[in-house]
Amino acid sequence: MSNILEVEHLTKRFGGLTAVSDVSFTVRPGEIVGILGPNGAGKTTLYNLLTGFIPPDEGRVSFMGREIRGLAPHRIVRLGISRTFQLCRPFVGMSVLENVKVGSLAQPSPPQGREARARELIAQVGLAGKEDMAVEVMSYGDQRRLEIARALATGPKLLLLDEPFAGLGAGEIADLSALITRIHAETGLTVLLIEHKLHEFMKLVERVIALDFGEMIADDVPDRIVAHPRVIEAYIGGNAPDTEAA
Numbered sequence: 001m002s003n004i005l006e007v008e009h010l011t012k013r014f015g016g017l018t019a020v021s022d023v024s025f026t027v028r029p030g031e032i033v034g035i036l037g038p039n040g041a042g043k044t045t046l047y048n049l050l051t052g053f054i055p056p057d058e059g060r061v062s063f064m065g066r067e068i069r070g071l072a073p074h075r076i077v078r079l080g081i082s083r084t085f086q087l088c089r090p091f092v093g094m095s096v097l098e099n100v101k102v103g104s105l106a107q108p109s110p111p112q113g114r115e116a117r118a119r120e121l122i123a124q125v126g127l128a129g130k131e132d133m134a135v136e137v138m139s140y141g142d143q144r145r146l147e148i149a150r151a152l153a154t155g156p157k158l159l160l161l162d163e164p165f166a167g168l169g170a171g172e173i174a175d176l177s178a179l180i181t182r183i184h185a186e187t188g189l190t191v192l193l194i195e196h197k198l199h200e201f202m203k204l205v206e207r208v209i210a211l212d213f214g215e216m217i218a219d220d221v222p223d224r225i226v227a228h229p230r231v232i233e234a235y236i237g238g239n240a241p242d243t244e245a246a
């Protein structure tokens, strides 16, 4: 399989606004690809389209050679696409362990191995010892780790991260960035990453797909993206990119 994900002419309109406009790109297995763009560029809408949360108006999405347009979110998770959210969405009133086990319910695997696997993932994201902790008392940084563990529990081949560094301090960002790098290296998982903290973003990703007003304006390696005239214009015209370390 040459590409794990193929997006062709994907378009989503909300009334008169085209949030994602004729976007086409491919992702190879094991790549870590950044999705860049100022506020409102269409990044989260793109994730919502890839995960079946909303249907596209036009275009197609092929995942591991299979057309997934129109499939319900739980079917897409089962096929191997998992995501985290911009705002953490842990199940409150449940422990860390229970939260991760919920993720594993996405796959029709026998229940016996679920707890052991959940404990492994909790350790993998650096939360060992916190299995029984209530999620509402966790730090924001730990909640981000939990989100990643829960997403991994669904057994993804493609992981979509939506602003994992939002709201974190510099130390937490560096730690989480190292965690993402390690998980990517250890598992060979394909990763898409939306992030406004460009300093860490550019270090993490191998390639960047840049959006502006729903249109794809560039698809290139980080070094060329930061010098790309349309990317610079998109940011200078709107929000200056946050290229400093947080």
Ligand SMILES: Nc1ncnc2c1ncn2[C@@H]1O[C@H](COP(=O)(O)OP(=O)(O)OP(=O)(O)O)[C@@H](O)[C@H]1O
Binding pocket: 014, 017, 019, 037, 038, 039, 040, 041, 042, 043, 044, 045, 046
């Ligand atoms: N359900 C919706 N109904 C109407 N408009 C929407 C809806 N969802 C998104 N939009 C609009 O679509 C555009 C793209 O939004 P989107 O959230 O995808 O941008 P984004 O790049 O993720 O921005 P941010 O970086 O601020 O999260 C915005 O103008 C937004 O207001």
